[in-house]
Amino acid sequence: MKFQTVNGFKDILPDEALCWQQLEQTARSIFRRFGLREIRLPLLEPTGLFARSIGEGTDIVDKEMYTFADKGLTLRPEATASIARAYVEHGLHVQQPVQRLFTIGPMFRHERPQKGRLRQFHQIDAEIIGTAEPAADAELMAMAQLLLDELGLKVSLEINSIGCPQCRPGFRTQLVQYLQERSGSLCEDCQRRSGSNPLRVLDCKNRGCKETVQNAPSILDSLCGDCAAHFAAVRRGLDDLGVRYSLNRFMVRGLDYYVRTTFEFTTTELGAQSAVGGGGRYDFLIEELGGPKNTPGLGFGLGMERLVLLLEQRGEDKTAVPRADIFVAPLGGQAAEFVLPLVHAVRRLGCAVAMEHGSRSLKAQMKQADRVKARFTLIIGEQELERREAVLRNMDSQEQSTFSLQGTAAELAEKLVALILG
């Protein structure tokens, strides 16, 4: 019986893992500079957390969650809800009302897998909780943009404001009326959505719907005073920080907790998938989850698989294999035994030492040394053991010198490391 990964789940093999590490390192570096602290969260949460925050009636909650129905538990489909839960549960606002947090890890959604879309996927997630200042919106987007810049990726930023509970209902009625007058030119889904979730129609990819929606009332014209002022300030902030963006009044995000600012980073190079990341404001989520009143927040998630696809597509530094500092090649059983304490001592001093167990021919071992891109190879055969002198070969210059084996393993290691690093 052969086992294999289940559909929509993928192994990240060592060759690819390097790219992931690089991605994570860059993200952590950015977050450090912006004062975000890491928070690590469980993958399993009470189902109600997601139903309440993401919202009943969203695709995620209705049909995409991995839920253990008998236990009332669900594998998280996104990170913001869990972060909000942790913020409330541990009263993080008491010590520091404004929390700047990030987390990196897997999410789970039961959708049909395709390019750039898996059932277990990974996100880099950043949140700023506790401020309503538009400057925070601009800062957050600028941070994400900088991260993408440093990864060397070219993506576009689209932003929108979807208003708040004050102004959205009015817009909704306007929109519903507009859509119902033209329901004939809408696709079946959108005819249904006109009633249940009219904002989604704005985002429909169907050509007929797109055309119909082109002249629909714009949410941006219906924003209340506060929302309009906020959005204007966000845009000024982006301009001041030199972040380029385009306005997309049709962008609607698939989670109910968003208010005011929403944004997406998009690319055209991922097949059917365009979003590499997205986020927005959720000024009522914390309170909704039983936290302190008036605790606004905002955040974004970046899809790591999609970023990795873009990084790989760019096709650079595929050869970035970590080099071994030295490969130790013993010949014969005695040498192999002799070498073990030395190898360990060198590793203790911080050098990457490669060697094989079980002695193979020198040629085979040299090949292996080459494969791990060793800078040096230390050759110790029967003759060397007797003479207490090993051969140290510089793999790049091909120069060889003798290396005295007099002394303890620790002493030899010191000498060896000095030679390698010198």
Place this chain on the structure above:
RNA sequence: GUGAGCGUAGCUCAGCUGGUGGUAGCACCGGGUUGUGGCCUCGGCGGUCGUGGGUUCAAGUCCCAUCGCUCACCCCA
């Protein structure tokens, strides 16, 4: 949930209108170098042709079913 395409070596793939599975490339192992890598060269290892039925003298090839994967719709990261 819907639709389309594809399953041949560890990976990438040839294999025509059915007639013995490819000296194929990459990778791996070994020889050429009695103890010296990359390049070259020679050799070697490696397959229930996804699985199960059917048609046929004969099926990797045709038909049916099934499993798996991929892409797309939908939605999103």
